[in-house]
Amino acid sequence: GENVEQHPSTLSVQEGDSAVIKCTYSDSASNYFPWYKQELGKRPQLIIDIRSNVGEKKDQRIAVTLNKTAKHFSLHITETQPEDSAVYFCAATLNSGYSTLTFGKGTMLLVSP
Amino acid sequence: EAQVTQNPRYLITVTGKKLTVTCSQNMNHEYMSWYRQDPGLGLRQIYYSMNVEVTDKGDVPEGYKVSRKEKRNFPLILESPSPNQTSLYFCASSLSTGNTEAFFGQGTRLTVV
Numbered sequence: 001g002e003n004v005e006q007h008p009s010t011l012s013v014q015e016g017d018s019a020v021i022k023c024t025y026s027d028s029a030s031n032y033f034p035w036y037k038q039e040l041g042k043r044p045q046l047i048i049d050i051r052s053n054v055g056e057k058k059d060q061r062i063a064v065t066l067n068k069t070a071k072h073f074s075l076h077i078t079e080t081q082p083e084d085s086a087v088y089f090c091a092a093t094l095n096s097g098y099s100t101l102t103f104g105k106g107t108m109l110l111v112s113p
Numbered sequence: 114e115a116q117v118t119q120n121p122r123y124l125i126t127v128t129g130k131k132l133t134v135t136c137s138q139n140m141n142h143e144y145m146s147w148y149r150q151d152p153g154l155g156l157r158q159i160y161y162s163m164n165v166e167v168t169d170k171g172d173v174p175e176g177y178k179v180s181r182k183e184k185r186n187f188p189l190i191l192e193s194p195s196p197n198q199t200s201l202y203f204c205a206s207s208l209s210t211g212n213t214e215a216f217f218g219q220g221t222r223l224t225v226v
Contacts (some may be wrong), residue, residue, distance in 0.1 A: 001172075009153075032212040043203060043217040044156070089155060099210050100146070100171065105155035 002027040004092050006104025008057075008108075014112055019080050021107045023090035024072040030092040033066060033073045038087045048075070080111045115140045119204050119218035126194055126225055134221050136204030136217045142216075144207045146171065147179065149192040149200040150220075158202070162187055163210070194225040 013019050024049040027034075031052035035112045036044040050057045050064045050073065057064050059081075066073040073092075077084055117138045126132055138145065146161035148171075160182040176198055176204030178190040187206075191198060204218040 006155075034214070036215075043219055044215075045217070046214045049214070093212050099212055100158060100161055102158075102172075102214060103148075103156040105153065 002030055002092055002094075002102040004102050004104040005088060006090050006107055008107060009105065010108045010110070012112065013080050015080060015082060017080055019077045019084070019109055019111075021075045021088055021090070021109070022072060023074070023092075025072075025092040025102075026071070027092070027094070028068075028071060029094055032093050032099075033064070034091050035062075035064060035075050036089045036091065036103075038089065038106075040086070044089060072077050073083045077109075080109075082111050082113055085109055085111045115183075115202055115216070117206050117218040118214050121221060122150075122219060123222045124224070126223070128195055128225055129193050129199050132191050132194060134202060134204075134223070136187045136189065136218055137185050138187075138206040138216070139185065140206060140216065141184065142206035142208055143166050143184070144210055144213075145181065146215075147177070147187070147189045148203045148205065149173065150203060151200050153166075159189070159202075166222060194223075196225050199225050214217075 006023045034049035037047045038044040063076045087106045091101045093099045093101045120135045131185045147159040148156045157173045160179040162168045202221045205215040207215045209211045
């Protein structure tokens with residue numbers, strides 16, 4: 001089955017800095033890669049996703065890049081703010097009728113004012 | 114309002130006492146799944162369901178049962194809970210298979226003593 005590795009496990013940055021979280025996956029057939037944000041005590045929520053027919057996708061201060069050859073994808077957050085502090089999960093899955101979502105172990109991002 | 118509702122939010126029980134955690138969604142989603150979240154291990158899938166009467170094991174199914182008799186409901190059953198099932202549980206639903214946005218419930222914090 002699919003295996004997703006996520007790094008780092010914790011990341012501390014100063015407000016205004018950029019943050020990058022990286023994930024690798026094992027199954028070359030995977031082609032849908034979502035990112036979820038989980039604030040303290042809350043449920044995970046989708047913040048951005050990318051499919052294998054694109055290499056990069058942006059939404060305001062967040063962006064995701066995908067390198068299918070190397071089987072890795074990354075989340076980039078620019079101009080970080082304290083409200084970006086949360087646990088971020090990457091995931092990978094197949095774009096097929098029997099696909100399930102495999103999550104990385106998560107990255108705790110702390111943004112200090 | 115579109116939502117996934119889990120009950121109860123918090124539960125403390127004793128070893129061996131059968132319990133059920135309910136999950137209901139009002140979005141007419143076909144795909145539903147259960148995850149457990151443990152520190153350092155991320156979100157691990159317990160069971161998932163592609164549609165009514167169709168369920169399958171995820172990565173950590175031992176000690177759990179599920180049923181999908183109606184499209185909107187996907188209860189998680191622990192026939193004989195043990196302390197190693199103490200965890201935070203999330204139900205999730207999505208429009209079709211695993212390659213669309215997953216909407217998570219509020220979570221159920223289970224403690225087995």
